Each structure stands twice: as structure tokens, then as C-alpha cells.
Amino acid sequence: MNKIYYLASCDTCRKIIKSLPKDANLVYRDIKQNPISLEELEEMYNLSGSYEALFSKKAQLYKSMDLKNKALTEEDFKNYILEHYTFLSRPVFIINDKIYIGNSQQNILQVMKVL
Structure with missing residues (x-):
């Protein structure tokens, strides 16, 4: 299952999501509304x-x-990410068992290619 972890209130995340292909088969997860689990x-x-x-x-x-x-x-990085959603670099895509972290142009281009 392909996923995107993002923040709905983040302009950059919204812009990236808007640019994704319409047929992108992703499960969208707003980490503020639904925090990530361990x-x-x-x-x-x-x-x-x-x-x-x-x-x-x-x-x-x-x-x-x-x-x-x-x-x-x-261990500190792990605990801070679990403690507050803002510490997760966004967006995080998991596509075909590969992870793409952050909003760099190169990263988003890689995501577009695999979608």
C-alpha cells in the first residue's frame, strides 16, 4: 500500500499533493489529525x-x-518525532517499499517518476 504522510495546513504539502497525478494510488495521512504510530x-x-x-x-x-x-x-530523534508531528520531515512518501522524505525538488521529481 502506497502512502503519503503530510500536514494539511502546510502550503508546501498542499502544493505537492495538488501536483500529483490524479490516478496516484496513495493513502493520504494528515499527521496532525492522525499522528503516526510507533x-x-x-x-x-x-x-x-x-x-x-x-x-x-x-x-x-x-x-x-x-x-x-x-x-x-x-533515540532522541525517534522520541521527538513521536512526541510532536512537527518534527517529521514532510511529506513522506512510501511507494513500492521505497521511502521518499521531504520536499526537495529532486525528491518530488523521483516521486513523480514512480507514480
Whole structure:
């Protein structure tokens, strides 16, 4: 099952979703309305190999909690993502057992190719 984890209130996520092919067979998951579970995060981790890769250092909480000045471990990244949806880098696509994390132009082009 192909999925997209996104934030409905995020303009960038909305723009990306609008640009997806109409026949894209994706399960859409707004992580604010329906937070990710430990099992889902572990699936993402198994595909990406790193909680840090899934972690958004652009999140406002990252700055306000002064996390950039702390030595965070993989376990810390995992716990912060589970604690608050804003720490998940968005959007996250899981398509054909491959993961695509974030909104970089290159990443979105790869997603478009596989869809």
C-alpha cells in the first residue's frame, strides 16, 4: 500500500499533493489529525535507515527548544518525532517499499517518476 504522510495546513504539502497525478494510488495521512504510530515510524526507519533522516531540523520547535545545540541521538530523534508531528520531515512518501522524505525538488521529481 502506497502512502503519503503530510500536514494539511502546510502550503508546501498542499502544493505537492495538488501536483500529483490524479490516478496516484496513495493513502493520504494528515499527521496532525492522525499522528503516526510507533509501528509506522519504525517502518519509515527500516526503509530510511535513520531517524535523523526523518527528522525536520526546520521545525520551529527545533529552534525554540534549542535542540541544535544539543547532541541528539537516534533515540532522541525517534522520541521527538513521536512526541510532536512537527518534527517529521514532510511529506513522506512510501511507494513500492521505497521511502521518499521531504520536499526537495529532486525528491518530488523521483516521486513523480514512480507514480
